[in-house]
Amino acid sequence: MGLGSLASRTLTSSRILSSQYSRFRPIVTKPGLQSPDASSAAAAAAQPEPTPPPPRKPVGGARVELTNPDDTIEVFVDGFPVKIPKGMTVLQACEIAGVDIPRFCYHSRLSIAGNCRMCLVEVEKSPKPVASCAMPALPGMKIKTDTALAKKAREGVMEFLLMNHPLDCPICDQGGECDLQDQSMAFGSDRGRFTEMKRSVVDKNLGPLVKTVMTRCIQCTRCVRFATEVAGVQDLGMLGRGSGEEIGTYVEKLMTSELSGNVIDICPVGALTSKPFAFKARNWELKGTETIDVTDAVGSNIRIDSRGPEVMRIIPRLNEDINEEWISDKTRFCYDGLKRQRLNDPMIRDANGRFKAVSWRDALAVVAEVALKVKPEEIVGVAGKLSDAESMMALKDLLNNMGSNNVWCEGTGTNPNADLRYRYLMNSSIAGLEKADVFLLVGTQPRVEAAMVNARIRKTVRASNAKVGYIGPPTDFNYDCQHLGTGPQTILEIAEGRHPFSSAIANAKNPAIIVGAGLFERDDKDAIFAAVEAIAKKGNVIRPDWNGFNVLLLNASQAAALDLGLVPESSNSIDSAKFLYLMGADDLNLDKVPADAFVVYQGHHGDRSVYRANVILPSAAFSEKEGTYENTEGCTQQTLPAVPTVGDARDDWKIIRALSEVAGIRLPYDTLAAIRSRMSTVAPNLLRTDEKELAAFGPTLSPDCTQKIDSTPFKAAVENFYMTDSITRASKIMAQCSAMLLKK
Amino acid sequence: MLARLASQRFLEIRQAFRQSSQAYRSFSTALNYHLDTPDNNPELPWEFSEANKAKVKEILSHYPSNYKQSAVIPLLDLAQQQHGGWLPVSAMNAVAKVIEVAPIRVYEVATFYSMFNRSKVGKYHLLVCGTTPCMIRGSREIEEALLNHLGVKRNEVTSDGLFSVGEMECMGCCVNAPMITVADYSNGSEGYTYNYFEDVTPKRVVEIVEMLRRGEKPPHGTQNPKRIKCGPEGGNTTLLTDPKPPPCRDLDAC
Secondary structure, three states: OHHHHHHHHHHHHHHHHHHHHHHOOOOOOOHHHHOHHHHHHHHHHOOOOOOOOOOOOOHHHOOOOOOOHHHEEEEEEOOEEEEEEOOOEHHHHHHHOOOOOOOOOOOOOOOOOOOOOOOEEEEOOOOOOEEOOOOEOOOOOEEEOOOHHHHHHHHHHHHHHHHOOOOOHHHOOOOOOOHHHHHHHHHOOOOOOOOOOOOOOOOOOOOOOEEEOHHHOOOOOHHHHHHHHHHOOOOOEEEOOHHHOEEEOOOOOOOOOOOOOHHHHHOOOOOEEEOOOOOOOOHHHOEEEEEEOOOOOOOOEEEEEEEOOEEEEEEEOOEOOOOEOOOOHHHHHHHHHHHOOEOOOOEEEOOOOOEEEOOHHHHHHHHHHHHHHOOHHHEEEEEOOOOOHHHHHHHHHHHHHOOOOOEEEOOOOOOOOOOOHHHOOEOOOOHHHHHOOEEEEEOOOHHHHOHHHHHHHHHHHHHHOOEEEEEOOOOOOOOOOEEEEOOHHHHHHHHHOOOHHHHHHHHOOOEEEEEEHHHHHOOOHHHHHHHHHHHHHHOOOEOOOOEOEEEEOOOOOHHHHHHHOOOOOOOOHHHHOOEEEEEOOOOOOHHHOOOOOEEEEEEOEOOOHHHHOOEEEEEOOHHHOOOEEEOOOOEEEEOOOOOOOOOOOEOHHHHHHHHHHHHOOOOOOOOHHHHHHHHHHHOHHHHOOOOEOOOOOOHHHOOOOOOOOOOOOOOOOOOOOOOOOHHHHOOHHHHHHHHHOOOO | OHHHHHHHHHHHHHHHHHHHHHHHHOOOOOOOOOOOEOOEOOOOOOOOOHHHHHHHHHHHOOOOOOOHHHHHHHHHHHHHHHOOOOOOHHHHHHHHHHHOOOHHHHHHHHHHOOOOOOOOOOOEEEEEEOOHHHHHOOHHHHHHHHHHHHOOOOOOEOOOOOEEEEEEOOOOOHHHOOOEEEEEOOOOOOOOEEEEEEOOOHHHHHHHHHHHHHOOOOOOEEOOOOOOOOOOOOOOOOOOOOOOOOOOOOOOOO
16 A cells, blocks of 8 residues: 555656646746856855765654664665664565565565565675565665666566466456555566466355455465464465465355454455445545544544545554554444435424424424423433544533433443543553453453454464453353353452462463453442452552553443543433433333333434434434544544535534523533533543543542342343444444354 | 468367366366365264274374474375375364364365365276376376276266376386376275386286276286386396495505
């Protein structure tokens, strides 16, 4: 992807420069032309010492961390000396020196294969060109990347790669963002000499997400290494040998891993492409918007590629701390849910029970009228899974101004406690999990709850052989994991030291405990948290230099909700509610709502709660609004609008502001900046984007708990990974995935 | 008119060459992906026999205990012998379980090597060497004779399930070219033999096949009665005595 810009830069930069200067040449007088003395002075001054060559900047603006300053060695890349940490390969050294070496099989996050041979460079005193991705850089090595030998090697390798490659560019989805296209333009020769028959390969069926045209495969084995190392499912392999090699699963097996969509990004050619996106658009007609994913609590950084009003695809953005370069399948393919079942007009349910589209004025008037007639203690508001912080702030303000404090967010349970932040955040931070050497997973299945956290745990387990213990219902993991038990009894055993795993925690340098947010729904959650904190205290899990006590949240809105204080006054306020304001809350149990309650649903999809609603107010989805989301580790991030909203929908907070105006209890903010400054009075960390606000206090302040633990075993918090919120439930791709890819 | 004749002749010549290049694909079973059939699918149970389980343990003892996967090739060979000359998917899965790797790693090895047959072969799998030394001594006629006699094509099994013919690479008997190998899977893994039949002629090869069909054991090695092993007809003319020791220099001279 980076090489495409490199190629276009080399091709177009010279053109622009020459055209600019041919059309407009500024006429400027020089000091030498003004007087004879000035010219001789200029001549004398014209022998300055040769300006030193500009310092080299690493490729892509990367930051180089020299972890051990004594351990750096110096190599010369094209004559320029660079200091690199010991152990780096020649290719990495060249990257630090600012030279981007072409490659196909090398990927910075996968193991080294060295089979494409495109990265060949010339190294002095070496008889043959050297595969820079595999050769460790030795001190004093002189690396030459632009000599005739290196160029000839690249042209030769490119010629070989193109030999059996089909002429599919016009029909290949990867055209325009294809590494093979870009590198053959930049480094290949202009003609080939192949006149034989090309080989073709049978396409494999990998599922509803990954489209395979295996004839285009150049056998770089990036997908095989990704599946084995990062995704943890050993399904793909290289079968056969020689030019008849095929990448496949041998037996007919679908790629069921939740990270399977990442092979689409990784494949340098169009062999593995996105099936839902097949033939839909070319990459140059898409506008990329950098935003955040809200389908789970991780807040993976994504780029929404849209064409006009339609979201065409979602691809990951690099964020070393949260999602590295990967996103889960749910994040990647939920976008077609944004086009179905959308609410676009305010609607009121009339006397026959049918919905009628009305204007905003009428809808708001009706809602305000009912809200003012109801007693304050009968007003209840629930924020949804995908709500942003601004709208939750507005909802709480509105309901507080109406006299009610029964506002909460879905998923935080009936009795949430927002006093101590460490109790609902991932205190070690997602990147910090890499330092852990023992994991204890309590009531959480990271693979389905937060696939990126699971990828991080797997990375740690692979790198340092970390031990993982799991308490909960039996599930499969893609790393070695001991199933310690199914319920709270096991926690008590570990806390008291009776369980063999307690010694593992005691001997660990950096133990990490991850508690699932599914436990918030339990009545005995305080007791369970107290027990887990006992384990933490015994195992020295919370220290000044390492806080291993983590809570893995389920929804994108939970952390911000608890930071803003969306804590209800009473735990069963729904039973006596007369006015229920659901802001995107679709996973709420509405059975207990009284039959005469007036339910307002403000959301973007006609999902479950709409059936009980009396008034529908359409709002914008995450791809259409600028909202603040806080992820499970406490990092505040912002979404940006990629496409315009559907129909007459508005931003959530604006609807509430308008409602407040109509109801006569006007909220004091009119602009985004104003509501954000209101947020800063409650939770100032929500304004500091891309920064993590760590929990200030530890368990020393937590109150003693007198609850008894209920020994019912833990339930799985997420039953269907592919359908967890209103967007994914409306998505056809997600429906196909849950039909075909879930393990039965 | 002459041009047309010339172009037609060109076409014929090209076709003659193309036929030989098309045949290159039929080394063992050429498909690099698996298609389920009633007698070859992952649901069928497969286990090493009791005698072979002991052999498996012995094979595994050759390798370090944390590198069990190094034993994949001998174990696949044993599984192939046990199953009558070919490897069903369930056998490969069983080997994967023994060496504790994912099945795809075993599939990768089995598809790499052409001597691992992944589809059915006959009880006597006849392999004809087709490399240059044997070819110029007439291996193409040997193969034709076999295929015509048995009435099958390459890699096809005869209807009685006894014979199949395949092409092999050079097996090192260039002095005794042409030759065939008979991989005998008729007695399971205990009676497995892999014998060379060298200096064959089209007539002799048919005789060998008929002897095998009757259950006899034809003598392996050179089929030319006048030769002893790889010596010339009529006995050796060189190497009749022990070799002369190399001259030793005068150690006391300096």
